[in-house]
Amino acid sequence: xxxxxxxxxxxxxxxxxxxxxxxxxxxxxxxxxxxxxxxxxxxxxxxxxxxxxxxxxxxxxxxxxxxxxxxxxx
Amino acid sequence: xxxxxxxxxxxxxxxxxxxxxxxxxxxxxxxxxxxxxxxxxxxxxxxxxxxxxxxxxxxxxxxxxxxxxxxxxxxxxxxxxxxxxxxxxxxxxxxxxxxxxxxxxxxxxxxxxxxxxxxxxxxxxxxxxxxxxxxxxxxxxxxxxxxx
Numbered sequence: 001x002x003x004x005x006x007x008x009x010x011x012x013x014x015x016x017x018x019x020x021x022x023x024x025x026x027x028x029x030x031x032x033x034x035x036x037x038x039x040x041x042x043x044x045x046x047x048x049x050x051x052x053x054x055x056x057x058x059x060x061x062x063x064x065x066x067x068x069x070x071x072x073x074x
Numbered sequence: 075x076x077x078x079x080x081x082x083x084x085x086x087x088x089x090x091x092x093x094x095x096x097x098x099x100x101x102x103x104x105x106x107x108x109x110x111x112x113x114x115x116x117x118x119x120x121x122x123x124x125x126x127x128x129x130x131x132x133x134x135x136x137x138x139x140x141x142x143x144x145x146x147x148x149x150x151x152x153x154x155x156x157x158x159x160x161x162x163x164x165x166x167x168x169x170x171x172x173x174x175x176x177x178x179x180x181x182x183x184x185x186x187x188x189x190x191x192x193x194x195x196x197x198x199x200x201x202x203x204x205x206x207x208x209x210x211x212x213x214x215x216x217x218x219x220x221x222x
Contacts, residue, residue, distance in 0.1 A: 017145040017191060024194040027142065028201065031135050035205050038131040039212055 021066075029058035101218060109214030114171040116206045119213025132209040139202035140170055144177040147186040148195020163196075169203025 019027065037051035112119020117133035120126075144150065151164035167174055177199060186192045 017142050017195075018189075019142075019146065019191050019194065021190060021194075024146075024191065028194075028198065031139055032201065032205070034131060035135045035209070038128050039208065 025062050029055055029062065033058060105214050105217035108217040109210050112210035112213040113206065116171065116173065116209065119210055123213065123216060132206065136170060136173060136202045136206045139198045140173045140177050141180065143195040143198030143202060144180040146191045146195030146198065147181065147183060148192060148199045149185040149187055150177050150181055150199055163200060166200040166203040169207040171206060173202065
């Protein structure tokens with residue numbers, strides 16, 4: 001009797017998101033910035049400003065820390 | 075006449091004072107219900123309070139984080155974690171509420187953290203849980219009238 005493969009019967013969306021470091025960081029920063037903007041501000045304009053500022057800081061710190069770690073990477 | 079008015083005012087004040095704790099209790103129960111609803115289904119706590127923008131945003135953001143995190147084969151922790159980090163990871167993942175079950179359903183092949191994207195997936199799943207807990211807490215506080 002043939003064995004069932006692992007996950008058989010489950011929803012097979014065949015999803016494999018092979019994102020690079022930069023793509024992963026960009027997506028993460030964007031989503032979290034949007035959520036923070038909606039969580040902490042009420043007016044649409046304030047939200048847009050907060051999201052833009054938060055995204056900028058995420059990227060700045062992410063890339064900055066990445067560069068700071070470069071000398072120790074090998 | 076003045077004494078009668080004074081007595082009536084005192085009675086009204088006492089009635090209001092007696093009614094206040096009951097009203098506070100109702101509000102507290104309502105707030106807890108919204109908080110738990112927001113935890114179980116991301117955005118529901120805000121939707122019940124007609125905060126549509128926040129409701130849709132939290133549902134979409136938590137949903138995308140879980141969907142992508144599971145698709146990247148991130149580590150979705152179980153209750154039988156061997157150490158404190160696994161337990162913390164499980165608690166963070168549980169924060170997504172019903173989406174935890176969805177992530178289990180999506181992640182057919184199990185986790186694979188031997189690649190960078192698998193590791194990213196783990197962070198995405200944990201961030202989705204913590205973010206949803208934050209949103210649920212916000213819904214609770216908004217229902218209590220502390221935040222808008």
